[in-house]
Amino acid sequence: MGAILDALHRLQQVENELNTYRVKEEALRRKARQVERQISKAEAEFQTQREAVTRCQMEIDQAELDIKAREESMNRHRQALNTAKSNKEYAAVLTALNTEKADASKCESRVLELMTRKDQLLGESKSFEQERGRLDERLKKYQQDLERYLEETRSTYQRLEKEREAAAAGLPASALATFERVAAHLEGDAMAEAKRVSARGEDHICGGCNMSIPLEHINRLKSRDEILVCSSCGRILYTDPVGARHA
Ligand SMILES: [Zn+2]
Known part of the structure; x- marks a missing residue:
């Protein structure tokens, strides 16, 4: 083999060695990127979930306000029963009172329902947090693997880059x-x-x-x-x- 082909061949060998390092580095980077994507996905889901908890709590607060208003109204109706001037008036107030009672009871069921839902959502939050913790650990490990690899291969990589430069410099x-x-x-x-x-x-x-x-x-x-x-x-x-x- 003549000098040019020989130098090209040497260049190719250095390139091959460099490429082995690059491929390994890229594989490590890819692993870390994949976990980063999983983390942002989990983060977005967690955000949606936290918003659901907030909405649930707002509905509970609203329903509790409703119950309070109905209780006050029921008290007013009870007083009105005592001062009713006729049977007809008494019957009308009693009907209104019973309607309020039924509505208040519906509101209370709704509050119970919402509280169960909220507990469920909070339970899910906990598992989200655990999953997030696991992903963070994994990412940290992959980043450390990458750093260690770069550290371990730095001097060899630099030597190969110099060799490549030298091989290239000798070529037309x-x-x-x-x-x-x-x-x-x-x-x-x-x-x-x-x-x-x-x-x-x-x-x-x-x-x-x-x-x-x-x-x-x-x-x-x-x-x-x-x-x-x-x-x-x-x-x-x-x-x-x-x-x-x-x-
Ligand atoms: Zn061919």
């Missing part, structure tokens, strides 16, 4: 541009080895997409330091990575 601008264009297109996987199909024979396939490579390409790769891309997948081809760092 056009070669680097081709590499970056292909890498951007194929999620960082810019190079593929031209592999011999069998120990004997000269048939080669692209290690990236397994499609066959014309022999003419192989000869050019072996004789010149030339950038050739696979006609199927577009990866930059190389043969015999003798200069590979991990060879």
Whole structure:
């Protein structure tokens, strides 16, 4: 492999290592983001629920005011019974009193109903708070995992970034541009080895997409330091990575 292809290959290896770190970091960040979304959802539900408790309490207060007003009215009717001047008047006041009594009793049932509902809502609030507590714990753990990971990998990551810079600096601008264009297109996987199909024979396939490579390409790769891309997948081809760092 010529100097340019060798440098590109080295660049690809550094990129691959960097990418392993990025993927892991992103996975950790994603976990934390997911819990953050769960927290905002729980928070919104909790808010709705707290508003329901407030509305319930307002209805209770209103019903209790109604009961009080009816009780006062009932007292006035009771006094009116004592001072009724005729049977007819007495009967009319009694009817009004009984109607008030029936209405007050309805109001009282309603208050009981509302109080039961409020207790139920408050019970739900408690489980919301517990769920929220669990989610907060989980988020804290994921954030710590991420921080620990970043801390542990910082020096390696910085070293790899320097290596990438060095590998890129040794390349002609056009070669680097081709590499970056292909890498951007194929999620960082810019190079593929031209592999011999069998120990004997000269048939080669692209290690990236397994499609066959014309022999003419192989000869050019072996004789010149030339950038050739696979006609199927577009990866930059190389043969015999003798200069590979991990060879
Ligand atoms: Zn290919």
